[in-house]
Amino acid sequence: MTATVPTPSATTTMEAAVQRRYGGPEHMHLDTVEAPQPGPGEVLLEVRAAGVDRGVWHLMTGRPLVIRVLGFGLRRPRQPIAGEDVSGVVIGIGAGVTRFSLGDEVMGAAKGSYAERAIAKEDKLVRKPAQLSFAEAAVLPVSGVTAQRAVERAGIEKGQRVLVLGASGGVGSYIVQLAVAAGAHVTGVASAAKAELVRSLGAEDVIDYRTTDVTSLDLEFDAILDVGGLTPLRRLRKVLSPTGALVIVGGEGGDALTGGVGRQLGAGIVSLFTRQTLTSFVAVTAAEPLEALAERIVAGDVRPALTRTYPLAEAGTAIADLAAGRIAGKAAVVVK
Known part of the structure; x- marks a missing residue:
């Protein structure tokens, strides 16, 4: 036809x-x-x-x-x-x-x-x-490309333990899937009401941020991807492995003038003095990363x-x- x-x-x-x-x-x-x-x-x-x-x-x-x-x-x-x-x-x-x-x-x-x-x-x-x-x-496009860039920035590999804060959100829902597709063991942080969605995307564990502070647990992750969060760097670093990577995605909260960008700038400075990689990035929605994302859709890695x-x-x-x-x-x- x-x-x-x-x-x-x-x-x-x-x-x-x-x-x-x-x-x-x-x-x-x-x-x-x-x-x-x-x-x-x-x-x-x-x-x-x-x-x-x-x-x-x-x-x-x-x-x-x-x-x-x-x-x-x-x-x-x-x-x-x-x-x-x-x-x-x-x-x-x-x-x-x-x-x-x-x-x-x-x-x-x-x-x-x-x-x-x-x-x-x-x-x-x-x-x-x-x-x-x-x-x-x-x-x-926007959330998917951002998630793809975040996973690349974190260098996620098979067998790694990955923590995703904001796992039930737009960007977080893609990060969970892409990390799982890379062979990682994913723990998502979300509200209890949205936990089932995060599990359906492949997360092995889901922590309710309203009842549990993940940074107070006796856990260690190879990579942490913080989507639009406000958790202080010092607390996130407590559950990050000595050579792990923290990727800050977006800059929500903060003051009325600059929002959450201050935490991103602070991460870059602290990263100069530690073996941990603390970083952020700016994603651009363009044909090349979109094509790569479309291929992941066709392959069944992400939806x-x-x-x-x-x-x-x-x-x-x-x-x-x-x-x-x-x-x-x-x-x-x-x-x-």
């Missing part, structure tokens, strides 16, 4: 989740806006779904304040349409694009993906694995832990639910 190839529409407007001031979900609403057009090296997507992640929350609230001076808008969001993770169908192609054709089903990163249409750079997209739904594909979906009109609610800890694994905004 021949697939139906969409024809680029002459439609000039679209529905989008728009936010014109920093703040909570009450400032995000569905609106009719001008539809984008692709420039050189860009493609126009008919958005099918978009992922929900902590980065979207930071841009919605403008917190920590440092992101405003980094080019995202001092008084209001420079990009009024939220969303970065995306899956959809190519319906328009800009000059110089060679990797995609009309009708291709893709996933990756786009500008303002909480909308009926979005623009993405060619080098930030890959073809969607056939076994994934659009909603599943939409929650893979999106999609547990909730929201319609486009409830995009703000989805972000609020994520920030409040009401989402296990990943959530998607389904556009079509």
Whole structure:
């Protein structure tokens, strides 16, 4: 059967989740806006779904304040349409694009993906694995690439003991799977309500952070991956082997100005004076790591832990639910 190839529409407007001031979900609403057009090296997507992640929350609230001076808008969001993770169908192609054709089903990163249409750079997209739904594909790029980079940074190998803090979250759910695929023995830290999800992803043990401080236990790990946590370095180092690796993923909490970035900077300094490796990183959603991640999907090493979906009109609610800890694994905004 021949697939139906969409024809680029002459439609000039679209529905989008728009936010014109920093703040909570009450400032995000569905609106009719001008539809984008692709420039050189860009493609126009008919958005099918978009992922929900902590980065979207930071841009919605403008917190920590440092992101405003980094080019995202001092008084209001420079990009009024939220969303970065995306899956959809190519319906328009800009000059110089060679990797995609009309009708291709893709996933990756786009500008303002909480909308009926979005623009993405060619080098930030890959073809969607056939076994994934659009909603599943939409929650893979940002969190999946970050998790992949974290596991690589930790140098996880077969037989190692690995601790994952934030194991039930978006990035953590992928880290657990990738570490298990590498042959590691994984212990996840999560709430009791989300423990079953973490076990289903391959963790051998799950510790409820609300009742047990893992750093007080008589345990030792070859690698610790701390996703968005606030546990002091000195405590994490107590359960890290003398030559183990601690990878700090993200920078939640902290002060209003810089958030949790101070802990990351401190880890780099302390690492200079110990045999332990204490590090952090910045992951970039791009075609090369996305292709590697897609191959892991096809091989069966990892799957999106999609547990909730929201319609486009409830995009703000989805972000609020994520920030409040009401989402296990990943959530998607389904556009079509």
